[in-house]
Amino acid sequence: MSARQGMARLLGSVEMARAFTLTALLAVFGSFAIERLTSTATLATIVLALCVIGTAILIVRREELSLLRLAPSSLLAFLALALVSVIWTTDRGDTVFAWLALLGYAVLAITIGHIRDTLQTVRAIGDTLRVLLALSLGLEIVSGILLDLPIAFLGIDGALASGGPIQGIFGTRNMLGFITVIALITFVIEWRTQSVTAPVAVPSIALAGFLALLSASPTVLVLAVGVGAATAALTIVRHTAPARRVVVQWVLASLTTVTLAVALVLRHPIIAWLGAGSDFSMRADLWNRILDFVALKPLQGWGWFGPWRRGEYPFNYLNYLLDQQHATALNAYFDVLLQLGAVGLVLFLLLGGVALVRSWLVASSRRSVVYAWTPLILVTLAVDSMFESFTLSDVGWFMLVLCALRAGQSRSWRENIDAAQTGAIPTLRPQD
Template sequence: MIAEHGIRRLLGSAEMARAYAVTVLAAVFSSYAIARMSSQVTLATIIGLLCVVGAAILWVRREELSLLRLAPTSLLIFLTWALVSLVWTTDKGDTVAGWLALVGYGFLAIAVGHLRDTLQTVRALGDTLRALLVVSLVLEILSGILFDIPFRFLGIQGNLAVGGPVQGMFGSRNMLGFVVVIALITFVIEWRSQSVSARLAIPSISLAALLAVLSSSPTVIVLAVCVGVTAVALTIVRHTPAERRGLVQGVLAALVTMALIAAFSLRHAIIRLLDAGSDFSMRGSLWNMILDYTPLHPVQGWGWFGAWRPAEYPFWNINFKLDEHHASALNAYFDVLLQLGAAGLVLFLLLGGVAIVRSWLVASARRSIVYAWTPLMLVALAVESMFESFTIVGAGWFMLVLCALRAGQSRSWRENIDAANTGVIPTLHAER
């Protein structure tokens, strides 16, 4: 009994919650390195054990939780549809494995989201990414300068001495660029919320900016511009009086719509400006090929797999026709359309779209700058999803679920049900 009481007290402690959050974040963002240095089985075991520990912590803290608000409804529906695709998939074993990966990373996000508030999440993520970016830079220095040999076991090509591109411990320059943008958003929010001093924030931002440049990833520029514009727009809304905020929101929505239309119309000129013609041309060929396969299963798709299985149809056939070795559609929306059909794509857009709207409204009304972290992160995920499929696997999926949960905790229809049961009226006052 004494030992049981001690375990329960340990699992329910604040120290355990922080240590668990940092461990989960480190494991999630190091997934590629873990799998390459050991195996996918080792990675799956680590994720599984963290899920067990997270479930134990949530059980000990169950009196602090509401079952109705445990996970976003849109997330549960999307996961259910992915599981239902087991009926028509071309390989049931791979679909189960892909679905379990979704659930595993998603559960870790839910656990962290309930154990840590927004500021605590930002601090834990900031500490984790600082360490991983330092390790990435050190590995690139060792490979590209000191030893002058590629570290093939980590996918590091050793190009630092010639100015890049570098991959760090994340497997590709685009994944490094994606992580760097997440880190920049987090480091700036840490600094602006006075969670860390300038002595730590400025070197952190400088490190992330350096790796962004060295990654030579064309998507980093697009991400940085979109997140920067979003930050400016959110700042304008936050400083607008509450009675005029609706008008400003409407004007911004119209400007975003026109900007998207203009960007689509000028897409070829933008690609030339980014000097990424061959990269985007390859993506265009892949997406056109995917659109040739979607009409065969337009509503339900070919079954959920997550990352492509090279031996499964239609993935091997797409790669064969293109003479490529793609491991994804290089676009999360096309990947969901191919694997889960139009129904799955609608559910995926609903998951992300509802989260963006909720988090934007919360950030607009709350004074603390930390509430801006969630909508900025969701915008980064949405934009990145147009160029890579990171958002449906691993760290990207983890961040999407975490942000969707965070957005739903402040603005959700389930708050009213909780209020009816507890007698507490949920409010979201516009703070000035």
Template sequence: MTGLIPLAGGRGPAGLLASAAMASAYTHAALGAVFAGYVIERLSGRVTYLTIIVGLCIVGAAILAARRRELSALRLAPTTLIVFLLWLLASVSWSQDAAGTIAAWLGMTGLAFIAVVIGHVRDTLQTARALGDVMRVLLTVSLAVEIVSGILLDMPLHFIGVEGNIAQLGPIEGIFGTRNSLGFVAVLALITFLVEYRTLSVRPGVSLYSAVLAGSLAALSDSPTVLVLAVAVATATGALAVVRHTPAARRLSVQWAFGAALALGLVVAYLGRHTIIAWIGAARDFSTRSDLWAQIVVFVRARPIQGWGWTGAWTDDFPFGTINYILREGHLSALNAYFDVLLQVGWVGLVLFAVFAGLAFVRSWVVAGERRSIVYAWTPLILVALLVDSVFESFTLSGYGWLMLALCALRAGQSRSWRERIDEASAGTDLPPAVDLPDGSRGGAG
């Protein structure tokens, strides 16, 4: 076991970098910086935010170097993540803005690297706890800012994107820029707070405050996507509970039954989409999206295989500027992660993205159904929120959305991957599988 335990007790810089305290501090700092990215940019500028991300990448590389004896090159990052990022980089050869493509690719790769670092220095419960701590602070700050803006000052704070509508019970934006962003973050927080409560990770009073805070902000955001996300996550939670309580001999049949029910539900939802949209009061938002998606399809037909080149957030260059000009709008994304991938890197990119996200979800779902601890439910439920929200927004392709997607994919791959079988075979078949150590590292028998 000597080569698998980090040098937490060592002296000097290497010992500090490999310590559990450094891993905890790094995880909190990284999650806090990325989730607060919007307000950091509005207050200090984009250069400040990018400097923070670069600094986190440098420190993360140093941490991995200090822990190199406990790492396996085969298990460092999911293959599907690497292949998807390589395809994005390849699009520089046909992009309308090569420099913009490289810059966007570096941004996504940097966040993915931070996710890799977190995934290797923290286990699932420690990651969820760190995210819970960060969410409590950021959501509390959001509520405080809204109260100051909408009640105490009774004026908008445009420099951080707050309209000050809390006295009218919303919509509010908090420190996340838009009501949809706040609603999405609040749902991620609710999932995390639920896991904290079930694992007794925090005091009951803290759990109650956290849940009320996140639920209140989700409601005050008045985001039409929040209700859809809440229903999707609640349904997934119920289905996962059934799977977890099903005897192992019948579990596979139940999984297939739920898979068929999901496929049927998607068909019914599509056929009844107009009724559902009217019910949740999102007719205007959907009309905007429908017009945008129809126009995107026109440009996809011109380059269906490779797309127009990766840029992440939309720029004024062709075809994004042209689409906005035709629609007389100023969209910064396709308002749908799947359409964004299709437009920018074509059907090849969309297939790679679907395999990357879908495989992560399937792996994490199977693990959550087999493992006894409720903490394993955190990863698939977060992925449900990410993938469902991707139908209405492109959050999963940048910032905290992409960080969480990469982190969940890494976490799922660590628990169920062909790499694990190769590692076990090379180490000897008599060794038990790797386990999460208290300081967040992975260890086995020695």
């Protein structure tokens, strides 16, 4: 066997697929800690090296793949627009680097989506988050109880003894809250699919719930309500007879629309009840200012930057007007609208919306509970995007691309084209 054949065999092996997945997930979910412990250049080098390895794996496995189903078309369109925005951006260098970051995390998600199935992906994310959440709690104990000193370079304030808020290794309490919700969904799905035993699942769920509570993140409660409602609705649909399932879907969609409308009308009492009046007022001021700038470039936006670059226009002027130091719009939808205009927002909504509908329909009709993981994660991303811009970079973007790819693999117009080429009829079997 030649060296080339040996390398190809290694890259195409199951062991390499598992090792790559775990390494990539540790890099993605631990990106903040890696950047703080080393540097931005080191993190970029790690992501680049993983992208090269991932691309090599896909090339070796090319006979297992379909070019039409390699990535969702809405994802490709969004990436294309972000790249084209270099023409009108205020800083071409920053836009290129920000686009490369988008592409890098997307390549990692696409690779994992093609070399691991849904259950394997859930298990890998579960293993990764168990380690990182345990590490976060350990560092918070060291900082807040044993030493009673902050760990400044990781952003850990050492407030555990006083009941929080804590950040763990994720930088902010809101990011920790976001991660814990993803972890809770993943751990419960692992347990329900019997992928892990109760002695592993129960402490994992307890750990994620404990950290979610100590994060004191105002978005955690909103995410919990949103995911809980989605879980209840999906459970109802899954236990409905197939003949009546379409009617139930429409009824639930109508109830969701009415609930959102009522929540919008009663937003001020709800905000007061949550004790987030000052926080929402600050966000509302920011969003109103953003709309002023959107009006100047409504279609194409100001160019893609992802997280705001300090000193870059219009972000520096927005912060000057508000006397703040915002690094994002604190809302993914407003951020996309500001940076890529109405066209970008439509593509972003298509990317997430189509993926949510596809994955919801798959989870509704297939027996295994593992298919519920994708729509529940997408609901988490959609709700969190109303309060943070996590979905546009790092972990959030990676999860969005992964879920969109997973949804497209199970229910896509590309299946009809593949079927026409192979003579097979694509089906969605309820017993799967």
